[in-house]
Amino acid sequence: MPTKETITSADLAELRRSALTTADPLGVAADLADAVDHDRLASPEDAGDALSLAAEIAEFRNRLDAALQYADRAVAAFPSPSDPGAGFATALRARILFRIGGRDDEALEAVTALRPLLTEQPDAPAYVSAALDAGGRSALAEEWLSEAVDNLLGARTTADVGPAEAPGVAFFLLQQRHRVRRDLNLPHDRQDDLADRLEAQLTRGVESGEPDLLFFPKAEFDRLDTLTDTFGPDWDAHRATLEKELVRLAEAGGSGLHVLRASVAGLTGYANRNDGDPSAPNIRRRYAEELEAQPGAHVSWPPERNGPCWCGSGLKYKKDCLPRSRS
Incomplete structure (x- = not known):
């Protein structure tokens, strides 16, 4: 085909x-x-x-x-x-x-x-453990993930790790370790408690109104129908929300920023598979986590001022989404 x-x-x-x-x-x-x-x-x-x-x-x-x-x-x-x-x-x-x-x-x-990547790249815990699981080595995956968590967090206690770390490597590493241990029927430990706590904190952040970074290109946004109540009344408002959030994250010291190219079919399919509502904050967040592990879904930000805008409109960034951060 x-x-x-x-x-x-x-x-x-x-x-x-x-x-x-x-x-x-x-x-x-x-x-x-x-x-x-x-x-x-x-x-x-x-x-x-x-x-x-x-x-x-x-x-x-x-x-x-x-x-x-x-x-x-x-x-x-x-x-x-x-x-x-x-x-x-x-x-x-x-x-x-x-x-x-x-x-x-x-x-x-x-x-x-690939073991060093476990503490360096957010998607590495998922693809490394998937490979080991295919070889019947889930117990080895748990060992590697646990060692990586210890190396990353060092001597810090659960009280020392806050929600600011949740979108980064620590969050995805802890979550993947938690999933592997659950599949192995291992007892809940201190790091599992931390994974649950960070997820709860991140969920509260989404539910409190902080925008997520799901980006719907124009053709996909036009298919959102009732979900426009969630992602913006029109495509201009949708892009403006994302641009302002990216600027906020950059001003807070964020690097390697990107939005996640989403689709209506992808979001609704994820919601259906998990018996959820596609407009629910926890479903949106978990769909975003799924996209985060797909390098092809990342749309890097910011582009050059005179380069094509990240939204795919074909216009220069300085003429399109850049001014939206100031509106």
């Missing part, structure tokens, strides 16, 4: 959400690889992400040999192991190797190299 002649970063993000529901997902995977081979990517630096997505699709359809070929290429496509997305591609490759069988040592060596 062919995709567009030229595939943009936004197209990749949409395909990540929709490819598995198409009539021919494996055709989408093959076309993504073809786009890399024949310079059909609008941004050549998206090659690693495109091949990772192809590998995920093939793995989901249990075409493990094809998935491994795509994953090998994805790992090689990133210029540096520290490049965003390179760790995910490496973990994906390890996961596939575990599932193929007979290559467990190679898989474990690959995922072991």
